[in-house]
Amino acid sequence: RWEIDNATVKFIAGKAESEVFNERGFTWSASAEHDIAHWTDFILRCEANHNGIWKCNINAELRVLRVDGTYYSEKNAFEFNNENSTQKFLRTIAWPFLLHHLYRNRGKATVEFHINIISSERGNNIFAAPNDMSNVILKIGEHKLHVSKEFLAVHSPVFDTLFFGDFAEKGKEEVEIKDVVYQEFIDLLHFVYLRTLITGSLPQIVQ
Secondary structure: OEEEOOHHHHHHHOEEEOOOEEEOOEEEEEEEEEOOOOEEEEEEEEEEOOOOOEEEEEEEEEEEEOOOOOEEEEEEEEEEEOOEOEEEEOOOOEHHHHOOHHHOEOOEEEEEEEEEEEEEEEOHHHHOOOOOOOOEEEEEOOEEEEEOHHHHHHHOHHHHHHHHOOOOOOOOOEEEOOOOOHHHHHHHHHHHHHOOOOOOOOOHHHO
16 A cells, blocks of 8 residues: 655656565565656566565556545556566556546545565575585475585584584585475575575574
8 A cells, every 4th residue: 555645746746656565575666657648657666685586476456546435446467577676557547637636635645556476486596506606406305406515504503514514414416405494495595695584584404
């Protein structure tokens, strides 16, 4: 829900921007601007909280609320990813209509984005293939993750012992990790490599 204060001033200026909010591990924001024909484009932005590969598929409904409780509505399906974090509801409503009192209550306009996340991938692929740093494969179920033994060992005594202690895993090119949840382990790797927590909790294995 986006409540636009001083809506008249912002609409006369030709652009309005929302605050940023976080949902399901992604950062969202919105803006409104008009094209040369004075139709309104509502712009929705989605960004991941890390620098890896990611994508997010959604069904979205835009609602521009009127004072009488009704609203203008438009629906669309969007895909956001690390190469394209912006999508638009194009030419939705004539910009001058937003200046009409039917869409403003005490100088405030209200816009809602109803978002249903269909699927998302939050950077798992950055460990899916070998890179310049990786020298060991961690296997969790059917998943294989390419990581650096030294880098993980510096950040966790558990990994230090696993890779360089007197364990059978020492020197192996592929090490099976048991009794962990795959997505939680991915979150751990994001924290170690990117210093970013996606879920807000740190898996115990890093401690």
